[in-house]
Amino acid sequence: MKNFKAYNVPKMDIKIKLDANENPFNVPEEMLKEICESVKKIDFNRYPDSETEEIRKAYGEYANVNPENILAGNGSDEFIKIIDEAFLNESDKVVILNPDFSMYGVSAEASGGNIVYFDLDDDMKLNVDELIAKVNSEGAKLLFFSNPNNPTGMSLKREEVIKIIEGCNCVVVVDEAYSEFNGVTVIDKIDDYENLIILRTCSKAVGGASIRLGFIISNKAILGEVKKLKSPYNVNSVTQVIGKVFLKNPQRILNILNIIFRERSYVCSAIKEISGIKVYDTESNFVLIKCENAEKVYEELVKQGISVRNFGGSKLKNCLRITFGTREQNDLILDSLKRILG
Ligand SMILES: Cc1ncc(COP(=O)(O)O)c(C=O)c1O
Structure with a gap:
């Protein structure tokens, strides 16, 4: 280190x-007033709700997903780290696109993972079949990719994302931080695949980067593993109440x-x-x-x-x-x- x-x-x-x-x-003036009113009601002497019940419900309504399939975090960054810790043992391989969001590499390295990069082509497009073949031939434990891709803006179609999830013999993390901008999501598929994890954030389209609020969305077995590593009070009360104000006005x-x-x-x-x-x-x-x-x-x-x-x-x-x-x-x-x- x-x-x-x-x-x-x-x-x-x-x-x-x-x-x-x-x-x-x-945020506009009206919303700012609402934020102040909800902050005033916080019991500042108390720990936050460790189950983040209301904010999960609010995000569930926003994203059309069951709150039971969601955990809230201090930005989605927090979950990138936890996923590596949960699913990688020393020297296990993790496949990351080149280029893609830099934190995938930083976090995998910190967890002792063995990073295998898969290059986009010269037009920054992804060959999905070659990616699947690489993930499987390397025996990778994890694949991370953002859709749309940060920093290229490249967007995969829903069928392509599903092909990757179905084709890869490992946990597949689809980072949908920017999904509002390409309108592509596989959030409705979380209970169909054992190996699918989705990351979402309030930092981009929702407009709340300052409050640090992100989500991991997956099946109950995977969330159970993630929960073991998540600190109990990872989302503070101020973020939880302000997040609700952001999300209730789609x-x-x-x-x-x-x-x-x-x-x-x-x-x-x-x-x-x-x-x-x-x-x-x-x-x-x-x-x-x-x-x-x-x-x-x-x-x-x-x-x-x-x-x-x-x-x-x-x-x-x-x-x-x-x-x-x-x-x-x-x-x-x-x-x-x-x-x-x-
Ligand atoms: C692809 C991607 N995932 C995750 C994040 C981090 O989001 P958060 O602000 O929720 O930690 C970013 C931030 O730029 C991003 O580009």
Whole structure:
């Protein structure tokens, strides 16, 4: 562990933050009042509800799934770690896509897992049959992937996800952190497969990244294993009550989704017009682009108070990931990119 690098979130003087795939809209005044009222009712001297009953019920209604199939966590990050601890013994193999969400690798390494990377192709597409063959020939215990993929925005069809679950002889973790943006889910299938785990979060479409609230959704046998490793009071009372306010207004989330869909088309069409940029297909709330000297472009954007995600090396060399913001923010970054690359 001494050689391990900590996951640092850099502090910068940034006015437009398009680097973490967050929702660009803060809560409206009315909702803020409701949040304050519910926080006032908390018994601050008491531990939170360890069963997280009400928030599981609220998420169950939002996602159309039985609350008995859900556990709540301090962000879905918490469960990535717990899944590794629960299902990996020393040197067991875990298959991770390259690229995919970086925490899968960080967590697997910390758990002593043996990571096998499976590359997306040059257009950042996944060959599902080859993936299944790799997972099985390696004798992997776990497969993690996000759909849509972070950071590429690549989206698998529901049939493809089901093919992976059915084809792989191991526990398959489908991270649906961004599923509201591609409309693809297998959440209705959790009781059909012994090996399926789904991760969800309130940090993206729901717009509650600050409260750290995520969920693991699976069958009762798998949740039983996860529960053994979860600390009893992992979701604090403030998060539990605020989460309920977020989730009881799905219409607000749908309205925001429609704005983001519109901005996605707007930004992607405009970036495609800028010469020297390759734009990868996206069905998420961000887009991955590739250009010469991305490091320099990144630095220029930072100077203009705009942050995007910069990925140094290997498969993501010269790639930047841009989260879709408000129209005003999107126009500013588009203008900046045109100026820098023009
Ligand atoms: C694919 C994916 N899964 C999980 C997470 C973490 O979500 P949370 O905020 O619930 O920990 C992220 C965050 O960026 C993500 O991109």
